[in-house]
Amino acid sequence: MQGKMKAQMFYAPGDVRFEETDIPQIGDDEILVKVRAALTCGTDLKTYRRGHPTIIQHTPSTFGHEFASDVVEVGKNVTKFKVGDRVVGVNTAPCFECENCKNKQYSLCEHLQYLNGAFSQYVAVPAHILKYNFFKIPDGLPYEYAALLEPLACAVHGFDSIPAKVGDYVVVIGAGPIGLMFMDLLNLHGCRVIAADLSEHRLELSKNFGTIAQVNAGAPDYVEQVRNLTEGKGPQIVVEATGFPEAWEKAFEMARPGATVLCFGGTKKGSSL
Template sequence: TDGTDLKVWKRGYHARMIQPPAVFGHEFVGDVVAVGKRVDPRWRIGMRVVAANSAPCLRCYHCRRGQENLCDDLLFNNGAYAEYMRIPGRIAVENMLEVPHSVDDQSAALAEPLACVLRGIHEMEARTGDTVAVIGCGPIGLKFIRMLSRRGVRVIAIARRAAPLDVARRLGAVATISRKTSAAPIRSLKLREIPPPGAWRWRSCAAAVL
């Protein structure tokens, strides 16, 4: 599971994704055990697949502008905590992939959050040699650090606890800032003064104010 499921459980709702009581779970890998009559023949029983928990309509204003994440009719799907779950046709068409034999189940189940990170990096337009500050070193923040550093981006990791910052350094962060030892607000850390030439892009991955 991820932080979204936990937050929904604690708060009792998610405006669009899921309304309890419901079966939780939206990051998963599984085997196809049945297919509907109108399902694309490329999906066969026995295939190992991952599917996103949503799919856009491809018709609304935002979809036509390439902003499918803002779709007015985004279709959500949950239920990975159950032994079986149904994949709606729209998700099967737009956002389901066969898992290669070289990828294990644990790694494949992380495809959805990894896709979120890659989309964020694409929209940031960060380039080799740029410096990016990643605020928050949970699972999403650490994925940003890993993927950005592999692209030659200098990453400054900011978090409250020492343990995630240690992981951030192992994943490629060139510098870390502990909010536990630095009481200054994020906006006053003067990240743009860090040479060379300072952090000109930020990515917040924190669930709360640091």
């Protein structure tokens, strides 16, 4: 499709501009989608503040990575989708060939391919991502919900990596979107989930996601409160979903001996514990 579109373009940390730019052109194995709903992820905020070593590979770059869309053009070799399909994807695809991929650690792929442009009117979806990580949206699922696929997939991946058992005490530190997804998954799994956060509002919200108790992480006796809520032993599992080294440290402090601590939130480069 020829023409111009509106897009948020990333120039540098703190410098994102709403501009008119060319609609991207697709190859024979690609599709063009029109964005219908886009979300702002914590990673977008981090990228806005300090740039990103892998997501932003050149500047100016289109920006944003969580979106749901309609197919408006398909390359001549594409059979997976047709014009008019409602689609959602995740913004990366692993190479399946590097050492980490061969060990099935796909999120650590050394050649992860990225897709930006959620904050644009149109996005050209590259063949590799289209093949492995683009899906039809089920009928009846609104675009706004479908666009949550990528963060939810991250939370499910994290959940799969911890040995959570029915009845386990699990503390989730951080009740932002990712933390709430963890709480929901762990609650559905039958764990006794305790939320920890600095925000009373978020703690209140966590009650809708099945938490049995809420602890303010700013309280001086925060770790002690957690211990009291877990029969004096500390949780079997701690999920850290804030990306702050202090939260990582508290996670280890509150965990019982033999516990599993999932450090999920990415900390700032150069952080130390």
